Amino acid sequence: MKQVIDPGSVIGVLGSGQLGRMFAVAARQMGYQVHVFSPDYDTPAGQVADLEIQSDYQDLDRVARFASSVDVVTFEFENIPVSTIETACQHVLVHPAGKVLYTTRNRLREKEFLRGIGLPVTPFAPVRSLADVEQAVEVTGLPAVLKTASWGYDGKGQSRVSTVEEVRRAWQALESQEAVLERLVEFAAEISVVAVRSSNGQCACYEPIRNVHRHHILDISSSPAELPLQTEAAAMDMAHAVMVGLDVIGVLCVEFFLTQDGSLLINELAPRPHNSGHLTVDAHVTSQFEQQVRAVCGFPPGSTARLQPAAMVNLMGDLWSHRRPAWSRVLDFPDVKLHLYGKRTARSGRKMGHLTALGRSAQEAIDVAGDARNLLIKAD
Ligand SMILES: Nc1ncnc2c1ncn2[C@@H]1O[C@H](COP(=O)(O)OP(=O)(O)O)[C@@H](O)[C@H]1O
Ligand SMILES: [Mg+2]
Structure with a gap:
């Protein structure tokens, strides 16, 4: 299989949300064609791709035909079924590799991997049955957070728990899925490092980005994070160790808690461009999406230098609940960039777009x- 995929070639994307959309925009800007594959139609990524294929991920004949018709495959979310990735791999290069997905799609496997390579993680314990609860609480202490091991995103499948009884109830509410109990960290800040690694092992990291969540969903990201230099360097070193340890070819984001005593704990990994890295589109020499294109197509990372301080705020569906947002008010700001994802229906908690301000x-x-x-929702 060809290792260097030149512009003009076709990149296949599994998944079709906003990450796929911004990836497709970057890829098309560089002269690639983009084919997206997902169970949905008229999707954020499909709207800007050269071709949108609507198919179940488990339709492996369809997956095989898709993989045979493109030059390389990447994905925009980690919950693509393993059989889909394995089928695609039989026909074409797939980056990052299936084993990166395998590790990162399950919180327990991910944390065990991180601990195994000597990186600090929040104290955690598996909860696979009611009988595990007491022992897990002994490891983590209370209060804690119970999370589903798989399929969690944007705070879904998570509950804060303060008593053993609450842990039991929260686990039952998950309907006997595998879960992980984590100590509730009283963090001083949350940061993330977006990293990229090319097929020849060249690695680059953006400086850490500072993140503020609301109701467990990212609300604001800003750069520079304005942390002590040694903390920033330590976070970037850890991200580098993750890239090498997982042998990632592509982009991966490491989310950290900075504790009150100034130490770092890794919260989770996302083996793809990340919401906190959206500000790289407007504020950095190379966006995280261009980095993904470069890496999966066999090219070295672009510069991760920041051109200007920046902040990104998410636009959630809630902003649409009373009336249409007043876009002209946002566009009155010369230093604010509007990004909308083309989602037809706004729902509470759904990411509809974001704003990036430069300052x-x-x-x-x-x-x-x-x-x-x-101002988007302010009455006249
Ligand atoms: N153990 C924890 N201690 C404190 N806050 C937490 C903990 N786990 C999650 N959170 C909060 O919830 C957010 C989302 O949780 P995360 O584990 O990153 O899941 P998701 O996959 O939904 O992003 C975190 O960024 C953080 O703000
Ligand atoms: Mg997260």
Whole structure:
């Protein structure tokens, strides 16, 4: 199979949400064709791709035909069935490799991998049955967070628990799925490092991005994170160790908690471009999506240098609940960039788009982005 995929070739994407959309825009800008494959139609990625294929991921004949018709395959979310990836691999290069997905799609496997390569993680324990609860609480202490081991995103499948009885009830509510109990970290800050690694092992990281979540969903990201240099360097070193340890070819994001005493704990990994890295599109020399194109097509990473301080705020479906957002108010800001994902229906908790503000400092960018978002829903 060809290792270097030149512009003009076809990149196949499994999954068709906003990450696929921004990936497709970057790829097409560089002269690639993009074919997306997902069970849905008229999707954020499909709207901007050269070809949108609507098919079940488990339709392996369809997957095989798709993989044979493109030059390389990547994916935009980690919950693609293993059989789909394995089928695609028989016909074409797939980056990142299936084993990266296998490790990162399950929180327990991911944490065990991280601990195994000596990286710090939040104290955790598996809960596979009611009988595991007491022992798990002994490991983590209380309060804690119970999370489904698989399929969690944007805080879904998570509950905060303060007593053994609450852990039991929360586990029962998950309907006997495999779960992980984690100590609730009283963090001083959350940061993430987006990293990219090419097929010849060249690795590059963006400086850490500072993140603020609301109801367990990312709300604001800003860069620079304005943390002590040694903390930032330690986070980037850990991200590098993850890239090498998992042998990632592509983009991966490491989410961290910075504890009150200044140490870092890895919260989770995402083997793809990440919501916190969206500000790289407007504020950095190379966006995280271009990095993914470069890596999966066999090219070295682009510069991760930041051009300007920036902040990104998510636009959730809730903003649509009263009336249409007043876009002209946002577009009155010369330093604010509007990104909408083309989703036809707005729902509470659904990511519809984001704003990125550029400023002279991270705080200024945060203030401008926040003001712009508030104006979207302000009454006249
Ligand atoms: N153990 C924890 N301690 C404190 N906060 C947590 C913990 N786990 C999750 N959170 C909060 O919830 C957010 C989402 O949780 P995360 O594990 O990253 O799941 P998701 O896959 O939904 O992003 C985190 O970024 C953090 O703000
Ligand atoms: Mg997360």
